[in-house]
Amino acid sequence: MAESGTVISDGMAEVLRRLHLDGPGDPTPAWARALGAEGVALTLLVGAERTPEPLWCHPDLSARFEELQFTLGEGPGPEVIHNGLPVLEPDLDRVRLERWPALLPAAANMGVHGVCCFPLGLGAIRVGVLTVLCDGERRMGAQQYADAGALAAALTSAFLGGDLRRDGDGSALDIPEPPSGLHRPAVHQATGMISVQLGVSMQEALLRLRAHAYGSERPLGEVAQDVVARRLRFRDEPTGDCTGDSTGDFTDDFTDDFDDDGSGPHSPDGGKG
Amino acid sequence: MIGMARERRLAEIFVEVADSLVDDFDVIDLLQRLSTRCVELLDVAAAGILLADANGELQIIAASDEHTRLLELFALQHDQGPCVECYRTGNARTNIDLTRPETTVAWPRFAARARTTGYVATHAIPLRLRSRVVGALNLFQTRAHRLGDDDIALARALADVATIAILQQRTLEQSHVENSQLETALSSRILIEQVKGVLAERWDSSVDDAFAAFRAYARARHLRLSEFAAQIISGGFDTADIPPPAPDRSADRPG
The missing domain is CATH 3.30.450.40 (GAF domain)
Structure with missing residues (x-):
C-alpha cells in the first residue's frame, strides 16, 4: 500500500481554500485550530532592510514570542530567515543552551514548550517565516508538519510580491492569488538574469518578471523563456537609480502598483491600526 | 542476469x-x-x-x-x-x-x-x-x-x-523528520536555477553553459552547490574567480 506523501488535513484544506476568500481580519486563530497548535504567527520581511515585522499572531503568547526572538535576534525565526530552511524544535528542553542562550530561558518563562518555524521563500528569495508554537505534548506529527508546510507554501506564493491586480477591493489584508508557473526552472533562471540586468534583488526581479507577464497577458513561464533565450531584456531608464522604483521598459504601465514595494507587500495597518 | x-x-x-x-x-x-x-x-x-x-x-x-x-x-x-x-x-x-x-x-x-x-x-x-x-x-x-x-x-x-x-x-x-530533508533539497534546486541565471547574464552565456562552469568550479573545490549558489547571489563571492564558459556564439539552441 502506498500513500502519496502525507495529505493535508480537511481542516487545513479549508484554511487554504479560504485564504483568498476571506476579507480583512486575522486568520491565525483558524490556522492554530487547523494545526492543533498552541499558537501561530506570521512574520514578513519588510522594507529595503528586510526587517522582520510580525503581521498576524495568535494568541498573545505568539505575539510575545515573536517579539522576543526578533528583539534578541536569536531563535528559530531568525535562523529560518538566515538559512531559508525549516527549524523544528518541538521540545525546547532538548535544545542545547549555547544555541539560543538568551532566548531559551525567556521562552521557558513564558511557557513556550516547543517551536517549529517554516520559511516563506523561494531559493534566495526570503519573504518571511511561519512560526508554530507546539502544545504540551512537545511534538510535531506528520500531519501537522504536512499542514504547516502546505500553509507556508501557500503564503509564500501569496506574499511573493504583492498583488499585481489593479482592481482589488483595496483591503489591506486581501491575500493575493498566487502566481502560477513557479514550478518552471525557466522562471527562476529568468529571475536570476533580470536581477543582474536591473541590479535588483531576486525578489524584485521576480516581481518585475511577473508584472511583465501580467501586463502582456502572457503566462509567466512563457515570458521567462523569452528572457532565458534573450528575446526579452529588462532595462532601467538611464535616470533610474536601480533601487526598485525606476521604470522598466516593459513595465511602465504597472510601476505604480509596486512603487512602494519597499514598504513591504502589505501594510498591517488595515487589521491592527 | x-x-x-x-x-x-x-x-x-x-x-x-x-x-x-x-x-x-x-x-x-x-x-x-x-x-x-x-x-x-x-x-x-x-x-x-x-x-x-x-x-x-x-x-x-x-x-x-x-x-x-x-x-x-x-x-x-x-x-x-x-x-x-x-x-x-x-x-x-x-x-x-x-x-x-x-x-x-x-x-x-x-x-x-x-x-x-x-x-x-x-x-x-x-x-x-x-x-x-x-x-x-x-x-x-x-x-x-x-x-x-x-x-x-x-x-x-x-x-x-x-x-x-x-x-x-x-x-x-x-x-527532525525526513520531510525537512525533502524541502531542503527542493529549495536548493530553486537556488541553483537562480544562480544559473545570474551567471549566464554576467557571462553572456547560455544558462546551460553557465551551470557547467559553476558546477565544475564547485566540484573542484568541494563546495556544496546550494551553499555556493547562495554565496554568489548574496554577493559574498566574486564570480570573476570562476573561469567562464568558452564563448559559443554559434549555438543558440541547447544541446
Missing part, C-alpha cells in the same frame, strides 16, 4: 554513494551523479529525479544533464505525466511508448513535448520510503528498445539509493 561489466559498474556506484553518505554531503550533486549513472547503466538518453513538494506537486531535483529543454519536460510533470501517475499510485510505469497516442491520452501536453524533444519512450519508477512515495525516477529513451525485468530491477535499486541519499542528509542543527 546482469552482465559482468555492468554488475561491476553497479557495485562501484554503490560504493561511490556509500562514500558520499558518510560526510555532510551535497544531495543535489549526488543525485545528479546518480542520474548520470542511470543513463550509463540502463543505456537510456536522459534521467531525472523528481520530488513531491509541500503541495504534493512533483519538482525536478536533479537530472543527467541540465539542458533547459529537458528540465522543462520534467517541470511539465508537476500536474501531468507518467511520474505523477507513478507518484499517486506508487507503482512503476515502464516502457511507455510515447509515439502511440492511445498510451499517452492521459497526458497529451507531456507526450507532445517529449516527442518534440526527441524521446520515443519513457519510464517512471517510484522513490519509496517504507509505505510512502516521496517522488519518482524518470527515464527517457531516444530510440525504442524495451527495458527488461533486469533493467527495471536495476532502475529500482538506483531509485532506492536516491531515496536513501535524500533522507540521509542531515543539516547541522536539525535531526
Whole structure:
C-alpha cells in the first residue's frame, strides 16, 4: 500500500481554500485550530532592510514570542530567515543552551514548550517565516508538519510580491492569488538574469518578471523563456537609480502598483491600526 | 542476469554513494551523479529525479544533464505525466511508448513535448520510503528498445539509493523528520536555477553553459552547490574567480 506523501488535513484544506476568500481580519486563530497548535504567527520581511515585522499572531503568547526572538535576534525565526530552511524544535528542553542562550530561558518563562518555524521563500528569495508554537505534548506529527508546510507554501506564493491586480477591493489584508508557473526552472533562471540586468534583488526581479507577464497577458513561464533565450531584456531608464522604483521598459504601465514595494507587500495597518 | 561489466559498474556506484553518505554531503550533486549513472547503466538518453513538494506537486531535483529543454519536460510533470501517475499510485510505469497516442491520452501536453524533444519512450519508477512515495525516477529513451525485468530491477535499486541519499542528509542543527530533508533539497534546486541565471547574464552565456562552469568550479573545490549558489547571489563571492564558459556564439539552441 502506498500513500502519496502525507495529505493535508480537511481542516487545513479549508484554511487554504479560504485564504483568498476571506476579507480583512486575522486568520491565525483558524490556522492554530487547523494545526492543533498552541499558537501561530506570521512574520514578513519588510522594507529595503528586510526587517522582520510580525503581521498576524495568535494568541498573545505568539505575539510575545515573536517579539522576543526578533528583539534578541536569536531563535528559530531568525535562523529560518538566515538559512531559508525549516527549524523544528518541538521540545525546547532538548535544545542545547549555547544555541539560543538568551532566548531559551525567556521562552521557558513564558511557557513556550516547543517551536517549529517554516520559511516563506523561494531559493534566495526570503519573504518571511511561519512560526508554530507546539502544545504540551512537545511534538510535531506528520500531519501537522504536512499542514504547516502546505500553509507556508501557500503564503509564500501569496506574499511573493504583492498583488499585481489593479482592481482589488483595496483591503489591506486581501491575500493575493498566487502566481502560477513557479514550478518552471525557466522562471527562476529568468529571475536570476533580470536581477543582474536591473541590479535588483531576486525578489524584485521576480516581481518585475511577473508584472511583465501580467501586463502582456502572457503566462509567466512563457515570458521567462523569452528572457532565458534573450528575446526579452529588462532595462532601467538611464535616470533610474536601480533601487526598485525606476521604470522598466516593459513595465511602465504597472510601476505604480509596486512603487512602494519597499514598504513591504502589505501594510498591517488595515487589521491592527 | 546482469552482465559482468555492468554488475561491476553497479557495485562501484554503490560504493561511490556509500562514500558520499558518510560526510555532510551535497544531495543535489549526488543525485545528479546518480542520474548520470542511470543513463550509463540502463543505456537510456536522459534521467531525472523528481520530488513531491509541500503541495504534493512533483519538482525536478536533479537530472543527467541540465539542458533547459529537458528540465522543462520534467517541470511539465508537476500536474501531468507518467511520474505523477507513478507518484499517486506508487507503482512503476515502464516502457511507455510515447509515439502511440492511445498510451499517452492521459497526458497529451507531456507526450507532445517529449516527442518534440526527441524521446520515443519513457519510464517512471517510484522513490519509496517504507509505505510512502516521496517522488519518482524518470527515464527517457531516444530510440525504442524495451527495458527488461533486469533493467527495471536495476532502475529500482538506483531509485532506492536516491531515496536513501535524500533522507540521509542531515543539516547541522536539525535531526527532525525526513520531510525537512525533502524541502531542503527542493529549495536548493530553486537556488541553483537562480544562480544559473545570474551567471549566464554576467557571462553572456547560455544558462546551460553557465551551470557547467559553476558546477565544475564547485566540484573542484568541494563546495556544496546550494551553499555556493547562495554565496554568489548574496554577493559574498566574486564570480570573476570562476573561469567562464568558452564563448559559443554559434549555438543558440541547447544541446
